[in-house]
Amino acid sequence: MNDTILATSGLTVRFGGLVALSELNVSISKGDVIGLIGPNGSGKTTFFNTISGLVRSSSGSIIFDGSDTTKMKVDQLASRGLARTFQRSRLCLPLSVFDNIALGAQGRLSSTLWGNIVRRSAFHAELRQLVEQIEDLLSNFDDNLARKIFDSTETLGMIDRRRVEICRALLGKPSLLLLDEPSAGMTHDETNQLMDEILAIRPKFGDPTIVIVEHEMGLIERITDHCIVLNYGQKICEGTFREVSADSAVRRAYLGQS
Numbered sequence: 351m352n353d354t355i356l357a358t359s360g361l362t363v364r365f366g367g368l369v370a371l372s373e374l375n376v377s378i379s380k381g382d383v384i385g386l387i388g389p390n391g392s393g394k395t396t397f398f399n400t401i402s403g404l405v406r407s408s409s410g411s412i413i414f415d416g417s418d419t420t421k422m423k424v425d426q427l428a429s430r431g432l433a434r435t436f437q438r439s440r441l442c443l444p445l446s447v448f449d450n451i452a453l454g455a456q457g458r459l460s461s462t463l464w465g466n467i468v469r470r471s472a473f474h475a476e477l478r479q480l481v482e483q484i485e486d487l488l489s490n491f492d493d494n495l496a497r498k499i500f501d502s503t504e505t506l507g508m509i510d511r512r513r514v515e516i517c518r519a520l521l522g523k524p525s526l527l528l529l530d531e532p533s534a535g536m537t538h539d540e541t542n543q544l545m546d547e548i549l550a551i552r553p554k555f556g557d558p559t560i561v562i563v564e565h566e567m568g569l570i571e572r573i574t575d576h577c578i579v580l581n582y583g584q585k586i587c588e589g590t591f592r593e594v595s596a597d598s599a600v601r602r603a604y605l606g607q608s
């Protein structure tokens with residue numbers, strides 16, 4: 351059995367003259383929690399953007415779940431089980447919690463606009479099922495939040511907004527979940543709480559592999575099986591948190607930052 355969910359080989363991304371990812375070879379095992387760490391501008395978000403189909407690589411290859419996905423688009427990758435959250439929130443605040451999460455179901459509903467008009471009862475049944483599914487998803491995090499399913503997202507506090515983004519990513523039962531700085535805008539305690547919630551509900555979703563970008567090293571140390579360290583787009587080290595945090599190149603990369 352192949353236990354690798356994601357492998358890149360020589361993955362390189364250039365933005366004009368800037369090399370944002372350079373000859374990156376990574377291999378990520380199914381079911382692991384991986385910390386992707388490195389100083390600001392080291393290429394962490396670019397890595398996520400490239401493997402999730404938002405940014406096209408300049409060279410190299412990406413194998414996701416046994417298929418070459420190097421040239422695949424965002425929606426193809428999503429339907430194959432790759433989901434992510436964004437460093438800067440992508441919630442549409444005036445819309446309801448339901449609307450924001452249901453956006454993640456786009457393409458999975460069987461209904462079409464014409465079908466919805468002529469087959470009202472089938473459309474209503476499908477919608478009711480989606481409401482129940484999303485309520486269930488939210489109540490995994492917090493029953494109170496599930497009761498706010500039709501509230502506007504802007505009425506929610508930061509931790510609830512993050513939960514909504516994670517529910518949107520989880521809706522398609524992904525096999526690989528990429529979390530880009532889920533702690534942004536939250537307190538230390540909220541961050542730990544949210545991660546504990548994600549880890550607690552993970553078995554219900556078939557234990558997806560998680561790659562997390564996070565600057566809070568206490569959290570990375572606590573939750574990851576393995577860490578990959580980037581600097582200037584290159585992988586400078588990998589191993590357990592204990593191993594990478596003792597590495598001299600990693601220490602230099604972080605000390606070089608103001």
Ligand SMILES: Nc1ncnc2c1ncn2[C@@H]1O[C@H](COP(=O)(O)OP(=O)(O)OP(=O)(O)O)[C@@H](O)[C@H]1O
Nearest residue numbers: 365368370388389390391392393394395396397437
């Ligand atoms: N679309 C783009 N066009 C041009 N340059 C970009 C683009 N996206 C990223 N970069 C550059 O690529 C480099 C890597 O950026 P990236 O956002 O991947 O870093 P990061 O490790 O996620 O940083 P941070 O910790 O600050 O989020 C940076 O120099 C950045 O300015």
Ligand SMILES: [Mg+2]
Nearest residue numbers: 394395396437
């Ligand atoms: Mg980033």
